[in-house]
Amino acid sequence: MIKLDEKDRKILAILSENSSPSYAELGRQLHMSAPAIHDRVKRLKNEGVIKKMVAKLDGAKVGKPLLAFIHVDTSSWSVTRSILSLKSLSDVEEIHTVAGDSAMLLKVRTQDTQSLEGLIEKIHKIDGFTRTRSYIVLTPHLERETSPLLDK
């Protein structure tokens, strides 16, 4: 298990919200020098605590205003191949196998209701997937990144 001190967590909390500030700027906030921040960030990346840096896009502005979650029921448990098919669909952002009254939960983002319907049709055609239940997002009230667990 990786141990994170107070400063590590503070750095992670800031970077998970916005990774733009320079090391010098972070140093100012944490009362440390830029190289000290750099060393820690480098270590956190090496340890895999920070997986990667990414740009968050505006779904609507890149042509995908419709966000939805889809519960999928499966007929068998060997759906590994079917999950591979799902990954090739670029509108699918997340795939999780879950415990509960459905087997799988997808997060998808499409251009409109038509493309959502097309996507659901594709899912139904994939072997092993029986029923789907869709939840169209009306308003996304909060979307933030994973933040480190504080204290402990």
Add this chain to the structure above:
Amino acid sequence: MIKLDEKDRKILAILSENSSPSYAELGRQLHMSAPAIHDRVKRLKNEGVIKKMVAKLDGAKVGKPLLAFIHVDTSSWSVTRSILSLKSLSDVEEIHTVAGDSAMLLKVRTQDTQSLEGLIEKIHKIDGFTRTRSYIVLTPHLERETSPLLDK
């Protein structure tokens, strides 16, 4: 509406997956100069197509190995205040009001099943929230960022 050409979409596709490469490196891939890339990225940020850059953290390594989705039923429609209470809970990563057989869908990440139970208790205590159904993630098979819609 913002119009994106082929190069914009390529830049967005790359940055949404990994924003670490330098402008020079991006330029090499797109056969453009670093300043040209810079101009476009700057424009995309100004237009709000790129909302921000963030660090993606490993949930387990920051002390939150348990990922779950929670459907919440509400007794009334004036839950704006209640949503505010939800936002203050740091384990809650996403809040969406949805159309379907439940009113709201949450994405949460906790330390263990106990803290998940504690979180669900807190949700039940919030005014206007009646029933919850939880789906604990067994395996996250795919987690990627929004990517731009291709062609069109």
Add this chain to the structure above:
DNA sequence: TTTGAAAAATTGCGTGA
């Protein structure tokens, strides 16, 4: 960890297609 310096990347501006 910090200081200091070298290397690299970012950014602004002027030019030309």
Add this chain to the structure above:
DNA sequence: TCACGCAATTTTTCAAA
């Protein structure tokens, strides 16, 4: 309008202490 080259500035990165 858009991309490029050049150059100034800032940031990153690597030493040594």
